[in-house]
Amino acid sequence: MAVETTSLQAQRPYGATREPPAPGADAPGPAPGRADTPLVRWLRTVLLAAVIVPGAAFVGMAGWALERARTDAEDTTARASQMALSHVQRTFAVAEEIGRRAAAATAGDDDEVRADEAALHQRLNDIVAGVPALVNLNVWDAAGRAVARSDQRIDPGASAGDRTYFTEMQDRSIDVGISEVIVGRQTGRELFNVTLRRPSPDGSFRGVVAVSLAPSYFRSYYESIAADDPRLASFALIKTDGSILARWPPAEAGRQRVAPGAQTLARIQAGEDAGVLVTRVGTGREARLLSFRRVPGYPVYVVAGFSRDAMFADWLRLLWLLAAVLLPVSAGLAGVAWVAIRKTRLEHEASAALREESRRRFQAEQAVMEAQKLETLAVLTGGVAHDFNNLLAIVQTNLHVHRRKHPALAEAPQLQAMARAIRAGVRLTRQLLSFSRKQALKPETIRLQAWLPHAAELLQSTLGRAVQAEFKVDADTASIHVDAGELELALINLALNARHAMPKGGTFRVSAFNDEAHPIAGRPAVNLCVQDDGAGIPADILPRVVEPFFTTRERGAGSGLGLSQVHGFCVQAGGRLDIDSTVGAGTRVCMRLPAVPPADAAPHVEELQAPVAQALRGSVLLVEDNEDVASSTQAMLTDAGLSVARARSAQAALDYLAQAPAPPDLVLSDIAMPGALNGIGLAFRLREERPDLPVLLTTGYAEQLSLAVSGGFEVLPKPTAPEDLLRRIQRILQP
Missing domain, CATH: 3.30.450.20 (PAS domain)
Structure with missing residues (x-):
C-alpha cells in the first residue's frame, strides 16, 4: 500500500535550515571597550536560535493544533x-x-x-x-x-x-x-x-x-x-x-x-x-x-x-x-516530529477510508441507476406489448369472422399464414409482458409428452448449431398446471445460459419424470430438468445465481434476469427450483412442479376441445373503449348469433342498463377503461344492483386479473382466441 508523505516537511517549519546573517547586516555592534570574538558571536547566535526556533515552532504548532482540533x-x-x-x-x-x-x-x-x-x-x-x-x-x-x-x-x-x-x-x-x-x-x-x-x-x-x-x-x-x-x-x-x-x-x-x-x-x-x-x-x-x-x-x-x-x-x-x-530543544524537535508522523498516518488512514466509502457509494449509485433503467424499460415494454395485444385481438377476431363467413377459404394458405403470425405475435407479447412483470397468466393443464416435442424446435434455434439438444420424457409423466408461455420462456432462458456455458459446443439434455419421493404441498412432483456440459458454477456464487441482476458474464452480455425468471415461474406455479453444479463438469437445473391428479386432467382437456354451438342465442352488452377492438368483437358475436349492444365506458354501460327495456343476458367488459369506474368497479356495481346478470371480464394486466379473480368474477386474459371466448359465452348462456 502506498503511503503519502507530501505534507511532512510542511508540518515541520522548525526543521528547515537557517541561513547565517550576512556580515554587518543587522549584526549587533561591539560593546564599548570590548571586542566580540568569533566564538562569542557564534554562541550568541546559538542562544538566539535556541530561543527563537523553539518559540517559533511552538507558535506554529499551536496554530496548526487549533486548526486540527x-x-x-x-x-x-x-x-x-x-x-x-x-x-x-x-x-x-x-x-x-x-x-x-x-x-x-x-x-x-x-x-x-x-x-x-x-x-x-x-x-x-x-x-x-x-x-x-x-x-x-x-x-x-x-x-x-x-x-x-x-x-x-x-x-x-x-x-x-x-x-x-x-x-x-x-x-x-x-x-x-x-x-x-x-x-x-x-x-x-x-x-x-x-x-x-x-x-x-x-x-x-x-x-x-x-x-x-x-x-x-x-x-x-x-x-x-x-x-x-x-x-x-x-x-x-x-x-x-x-x-x-x-x-x-x-x-x-x-x-x-x-x-x-x-x-x-x-x-x-x-x-x-x-x-x-x-x-x-x-x-x-x-x-x-x-x-x-x-x-x-x-x-x-x-x-x-x-x-x-x-x-x-x-x-x-x-x-x-x-x-x-520543547524544554530540551533536541527532545522537543524529536517529539514534534513524532506527533507530525503520527498525525500524517492518521490522515492517510482517514483518506483511505474516505476513498473506500466513495467507491462503495459509487457502486451503489450505479446499481440504483441500472435498476431504474431496467424498470423504465419494463414499463415501456409493458405498455407497447399491451397495445400490441389490442392490435392482435383486432386481427385475430376479424380473421375468425372472415373464416366463418367464407368457410371455403378457411384453410387458404394465406389465412393459415396469418393465423401462424398471430400465434407468434401472441407468444412475443407474452414474453415482453413477462419481462415487464405485467403478464396476465393463463394456467392450463399441460402433458409434457405432447408439449415438449413442439418446443424442441424453438429451443434448438436458441441453442445454435454448436449445441446438440436431447429430449426425454417418461411415458408415465403426470401433467402439470402452469402458464405455457412462462414455461416456454423459462426453458429459453435455461437454453441461453447453457449456450453461454458451452461456447465450443456440447449437449443440452431435457428430461421430465415423476418424483413421488419428494412431494410438494402433499402432492406428487414432476421434475423438468435441463443439464449442460459447460464450465459449471463455483460453489461460492451458486447461492446467488437466482438473485435479480446477478450475472457472471462480461458487461453487456446479460441482464441477470434469466434464472430469476425461472425461479419466479417455479414459485408462482407452486413448486421450487433446484440447481446443482460442478466446476468443469456442467450444471443441472431442475424445475420441481406439482403434478395434476389424473382425475383432474382429462375433464380439462375435454373442456378445451368442446365444440361451440353453430348459433348462440341471447343478448350481450359489450363494454370496450377501443373502437377497433369493439367493432371486431361485435362482428364476431353477431356472426355467432348474438344480439350486441355497445358502451364505451363503465358509466355508459350503467346508463344503458338503466334505460334498456330488458336487461341483456351477459355483460362482456374490458377492465382497463377511462373514467372513475373501471371494469372491476362495474362488475361490483352490477353484483349489488343486478345479482342475476352474469359478467365476463377481459384484461391484459396480471394485477387486474388477480384482483378480479379474488373478487369472484370470471376473467379471460387478453388476447383471447375467439373460439375460447365463444365457448365461455356458450357455457354462461347455455349452462
Whole structure:
C-alpha cells in the first residue's frame, strides 16, 4: 500500500535550515571597550536560535493544533450525524415497508377486513415482530375508525379522525408522512407515526396506515454513540416545522419544539439539506458545534452536537504537552516530529477510508441507476406489448369472422399464414409482458409428452448449431398446471445460459419424470430438468445465481434476469427450483412442479376441445373503449348469433342498463377503461344492483386479473382466441 508523505516537511517549519546573517547586516555592534570574538558571536547566535526556533515552532504548532482540533471536531460531528442519518433512514425504510405490507394485507372492503380481524391481527403482529423501534401498527379507514392493529384486537370505539397526522394524509400530494410526538390513546406511550395512505383503485382516500415508533429507541441509539465519544454533546431528530421527535440528552419537561429563534431551525427552514454551524445553547451559553442533515424523502433532520469546550480542552492539553517536550530543544524537535508522523498516518488512514466509502457509494449509485433503467424499460415494454395485444385481438377476431363467413377459404394458405403470425405475435407479447412483470397468466393443464416435442424446435434455434439438444420424457409423466408461455420462456432462458456455458459446443439434455419421493404441498412432483456440459458454477456464487441482476458474464452480455425468471415461474406455479453444479463438469437445473391428479386432467382437456354451438342465442352488452377492438368483437358475436349492444365506458354501460327495456343476458367488459369506474368497479356495481346478470371480464394486466379473480368474477386474459371466448359465452348462456 502506498503511503503519502507530501505534507511532512510542511508540518515541520522548525526543521528547515537557517541561513547565517550576512556580515554587518543587522549584526549587533561591539560593546564599548570590548571586542566580540568569533566564538562569542557564534554562541550568541546559538542562544538566539535556541530561543527563537523553539518559540517559533511552538507558535506554529499551536496554530496548526487549533486548526486540527477544529477540523477534527467538524469531522467527528459530521460522522456522528451521518451515522444518525443512516440509522433513521434504515428505521424509516423498515417502517415504510411494514406499512406497505399492512396496506396490502388490509386491501379490499373494510367491513370484510374487520370480519377477519382475528387472523389479520395475528398477521400484523407477525409483520412487526422483532422490530425494536415499533410501538404498534394501526390501520384506520377513511373516517378514522379502526380497521386493524398489531398489538391487540381493535377497539370499535377508537378513532384517529381528529389526529393531525390523519387529516394531513387526506392531501393527495402526500404519500408518506411523519407525525409529531404524541401520547397514544390506546397504549399510553410516547410515540410518533410514519403514516401512509391506503391505496385505492381510483386514487380516493381510503384511510391511513400508521406505524408507531418509540422516541426512546432513537434516544438509546444516540446515547450509545455518545458513550463511544464523550465529546459528542447532543443528538436530535426534528421535523422541518421545529417539532422534536427524539433528543439526547432528553429535552426539558414539556419542551417539544425547537426555540423559534434557533439558528439551526432557520437554516433548516431555509431549505438547506446539510450544514455545520457554531451556536450557543442552554442557560450557560455553552458554545457548541452542530452538524445537521436532511433525511432524504422525509421532512425530518438529524442534528449532532460537539462541545466546543471539549475541543478547546483537548487543544490546551496538547499545548501543555508540547511545552513540556520543547524544554530540551533536541527532545522537543524529536517529539514534534513524532506527533507530525503520527498525525500524517492518521490522515492517510482517514483518506483511505474516505476513498473506500466513495467507491462503495459509487457502486451503489450505479446499481440504483441500472435498476431504474431496467424498470423504465419494463414499463415501456409493458405498455407497447399491451397495445400490441389490442392490435392482435383486432386481427385475430376479424380473421375468425372472415373464416366463418367464407368457410371455403378457411384453410387458404394465406389465412393459415396469418393465423401462424398471430400465434407468434401472441407468444412475443407474452414474453415482453413477462419481462415487464405485467403478464396476465393463463394456467392450463399441460402433458409434457405432447408439449415438449413442439418446443424442441424453438429451443434448438436458441441453442445454435454448436449445441446438440436431447429430449426425454417418461411415458408415465403426470401433467402439470402452469402458464405455457412462462414455461416456454423459462426453458429459453435455461437454453441461453447453457449456450453461454458451452461456447465450443456440447449437449443440452431435457428430461421430465415423476418424483413421488419428494412431494410438494402433499402432492406428487414432476421434475423438468435441463443439464449442460459447460464450465459449471463455483460453489461460492451458486447461492446467488437466482438473485435479480446477478450475472457472471462480461458487461453487456446479460441482464441477470434469466434464472430469476425461472425461479419466479417455479414459485408462482407452486413448486421450487433446484440447481446443482460442478466446476468443469456442467450444471443441472431442475424445475420441481406439482403434478395434476389424473382425475383432474382429462375433464380439462375435454373442456378445451368442446365444440361451440353453430348459433348462440341471447343478448350481450359489450363494454370496450377501443373502437377497433369493439367493432371486431361485435362482428364476431353477431356472426355467432348474438344480439350486441355497445358502451364505451363503465358509466355508459350503467346508463344503458338503466334505460334498456330488458336487461341483456351477459355483460362482456374490458377492465382497463377511462373514467372513475373501471371494469372491476362495474362488475361490483352490477353484483349489488343486478345479482342475476352474469359478467365476463377481459384484461391484459396480471394485477387486474388477480384482483378480479379474488373478487369472484370470471376473467379471460387478453388476447383471447375467439373460439375460447365463444365457448365461455356458450357455457354462461347455455349452462
